Amino acid sequence: MTDTPSYGFDTLQIHAGSRPDPATGARQTPIYQTTAYVFRDAEHAAALFNLQEVGYIYSRLTNPTVAVLQERVATMEGGVGAVCCSSGHAAQLMALFPLMAPGLNVVVSTRLYGGSITQFSQTIKRFGWSATFVDFEDTAAIEAAINDDTRAIFCESIANPGGYVTDIPAVAAIANKAGLPLIVDNTSATPYLCRPIELGATLVVHSMTKYLTGNGTVTGGVVVDSGNFDWSASGKFPSLSEPEPAYHGLKFHETFGPLAFTFHGIAIGLRDLGMTLNPQAAHYTLMGIETLSLRMERHCQNAQTVAEWLESNPHVEAVTYAGLESSPYHERANALFPKGTGGLFTVALKGGYDACVKFVESLDLFSHVANLGDTRSLVIHPASTTHRQLSEQQQIAAGAGPNVVRISIGIEDSDDLIRDLGQALEKAST
Structure with a gap:
């Protein structure tokens, strides 16, 4: 494809990054199940290792199937x-x-996924890093939390599990004023509903395991680089602006410009951390992305219908879906996500913790799993599972209190989903 900016989203989700295989003419992207790649000659090999030429060396770094996925998501x-x-x-x-x-x-x-809270509050300490947690509704608190040692701001576009809608432009303005990159996890919204880069984000991350793949088959992640940040302006990001000893003093930002972060992620990040996506997983994700817009339309439609029904149910205390007019984030969601607010939300039950457990166990059509974004409708009680490692205060702050159930609405018939929820709520109330 050429001139890709002129194509619509539905076309890009099928064609971006994909070309007929030059060796066979295969129209679908092949699974390049190989560890390494033959060099043309010694000079070619040296150029690749010196980052003087783009190509394939070893599949921990680059792989043709994964490369198509990277271009498509970007x-x-x-x-x-x-x-x-x-x-x-x-x-x-x-x-x-x-x-x-x-x-x-x-x-x-x-307001983050429980596993992310643990990663930021506990795991990154092992690297000597730290995280300052702030309620992002309080923009003054965000500004107050930034100091000379701060290097990034992180949030979710639509927070898991509670469906909280972050005011990305407001947070981006704070990040820009401080000269810091804003990283937005766009997993719950997907690029079909929200494009954080257009709202001011520097980097976008996804768990591709969720809506992008959409079929519950593989795990995967991606970091998307906006190319808009000046990594050399402040001297705060020496890995990108200063000479890199492993590449004979090459300066990533000076050499690669807008693609500095992307090249660093491959040449240093994947090389040394080794958190590589395998080509078969990339293939499954590419297949899922081809129907992303169609699925997201149904996810949003079903979620709206089910959330409205739940809000009127006598056993339900509250529903957090931003598509509801009762939501405090309804107007913000309409402004930032005009196509819909996704398929994820939480429900607070009047019976508390015990009612939540009984409700989950009484569902038939919904699958009780630690995942979201599947074509199937899924349910989980965060306080006893995904957010179990947090204190009750942290659970409540994350929107996952003891009386809360997280629901990921699939693309089934909404009447069937409502019928299943109804019978489970009845059983949970007795």
Whole structure:
């Protein structure tokens, strides 16, 4: 494809990055199940290892199947490049790796997936990094949390599990004023509903395991680079602006310009961290992305219908779906996500923790799994599973209190979903 910016989203999700295989003419992207690639000669090999030529060396770094996926997601997000890796959590580390060093910190939203809260509050300490958690509704608190050691700001576009809608333009303005990159996890919204780069984000991360793949078959993550950040302006990002000893003093930003972060992610991040996406997983994700817009339309339609029904149910205390007029984020969601607010939300049950457990166990059509974004409708009780490692105060701050159930609405018939929810709510109330 040429002149890709002129194509619509539905076309890009099928064609971006994909060309007929030059060797066989195969129209679908092949699975290049190979470890290494033959060099033309010694000079070619040296040029590749010196980053003087783009090509394939070893599949920990680059692979033709993965390369198509990287180009497709970057195009859909409006970025200049992307780096795929083994999971969404790997993508978050990959995004931070070039920015951080011992003693430095990142300012993050309190409204995050439970595993991300643990990663930021506990795991990154092992690298000597730290995180400052802030309620991103309080923009003054975000500004106050930034200090000389801050190197990034992190949030989710639509937060998992509660469906909280982040005011990305407002947070981006704070990041821009401070000269910091804004990293947005766009997993729950997908680029079909939201393009954070257009709203001011520097980097976008995804757990491709969720809506992008959409069929619950593989795990994967991606970091998308906007190409808009000046990594050399402040001296705060030496990994990108200063000489790199492993490449004879090459300066990534000086050499690669807008693609500096992407090249660093491959040449340093994947080389040394090794969190590689395998080509078969990339293939499954490419297949899923081909129907992303169609699925997201149905996810949003079904979620709206089911959320409205749940809100009127006598056993339900509250529903957090931003598509509801009762949501405090309804107007913001309409402004930022005009195509819909996704298929993920939480439901607070009047019976508390015990009612939530009984409700989950009484469902037939919904699958009780630790995943979201599947074509199938899924349910989980975060306080006893995904957010179990957090204190009750942290659970409540993340929108996953003891009386809350997370629901990921699939693309089934909405009447069938409502019928299943109804019978489970009845059983949970007795």
